[in-house]
Amino acid sequence: MDPSFERIAALLQTLPGIGPRAAARLVLALLDRPQAQLDELGNAIIELKDRVRQCKECFNVSEDELCGICRDRRRDPRALLVVEKITDLQSVERAGLWRGLYHVLGGAISPVDSVGPEQLRIRELTERVERFVQQAGAVEIVLATNPTSAGEMTALYIRDLFARVPSIRVTRLARGLATGTHVEYADEITLKHALEARK
């Protein structure tokens, strides 16, 4: 195989979700593009880290010190949705259902992977929450970590942190049957949650 072709395919294969076939398909697709598009994509990749950094408030991606969501005065600063990863934030934001702010933890507590609370942005969360309480009087924290053992452990840990503060209300995303699924195929834990939260 051609060395330049192989080199770019090998670089693409180091990215998540791209195997050898997908990499070859991508390089062939790029070969069909006008040079202007290759220049645009290539330069965007080279300049990416100069342009995109982390929001110093919520740890979303941002071009400025504060991301567009944290800068938006119409967002409710008394409601904070806590997620594990930036992609989680993007999914909630795409759904267009949340009008408060976010906090990206950068992962979930997982002793097996040696990830403890100090590896996550939990200290930054408590500092933000204290500041928000001082400014607004009361704050709601919505725990939107994943319904996995690591996500549940992280949710329990954060819930405990704020348990004795009456001005802070901590909630968790509801669990139950996902839309479009069948009761027949639901696992026991999901069914248990769906039954307990019935209304």
Added chain:
Amino acid sequence: MDPSFERIAALLQTLPGIGPRAAARLVLALLDRPQAQLDELGNAIIELKDRVRQCKECFNVSEDELCGICRDRRRDPRALLVVEKITDLQSVERAGLWRGLYHVLGGAISPVDSVGPEQLRIRELTERVERFVQQAGAVEIVLATNPTSAGEMTALYIRDLFARVPSIRVTRLARGLATGTHVEYADEITLKHALEARK
């Protein structure tokens, strides 16, 4: 969402097999890479078309006028495997079973999509085959177009082209049950082929 982040995600989404979520995941993965890797990938994309072009013989990707396969003196020039796309060539080559040369048609005959023989590299194929016959006396053409209606139509068309030339033997990849599949789930046409080609 951040405009630089959105821009690069939008560029990646124009590539085959990359949806909005995959694009966001890719940009976040790129943000975690050292700048040297971003420079390497970005420059490889920008320089791709300067470095990689088409082999003038078989239409594989190549850095030179002739690709590595056509330049390789150990490959048998009396056997030509005809494929629709470069990715097909790469799959056969990866399997390491073919020691002859290749010919990439650039697609398959499909009247619905207004693709006729003149849109494919069939004239180039006949010229190559004539040259090979002059040099070697006899040539085998293996038709490895897809087992789809377009691929079959293309195979029939090429078979007809060389039907009256005794020094040219035209064969077609065998059809039957794929390894790892179950007879129970095989479609009727596959079963028909598997039965007819039994040995």
